Amino acid sequence: MRELITLECAICKNRNYTTTRNKKKHQDKLVLSKYCAFCRKHTEHKEIK
Numbered sequence: 001m002r003e004l005i006t007l008e009c010a011i012c013k014n015r016n017y018t019t020t021r022n023k024k025k026h027q028d029k030l031v032l033s034k035y036c037a038f039c040r041k042h043t044e045h046k047e048i049k
């Protein structure tokens with residue numbers, strides 16, 4: 001089962017990325033370093049529900 005998830009910049013709160021994941025393999029919340037066009041740098045992007 002794959003679940004669509006949204007990644008939100010931890011600094012500016014913009015929702016910059018969407019991705020999918022296998023829910024069984026990834027129980028924890030995702031935190032990824034992604035480029036944020038609004039912050040103009042790589043920031044932490046966290047999964048939101």
Ligand SMILES: [Zn+2]
Nearest residue numbers: 009012036039
């Ligand atoms: Zn940002």
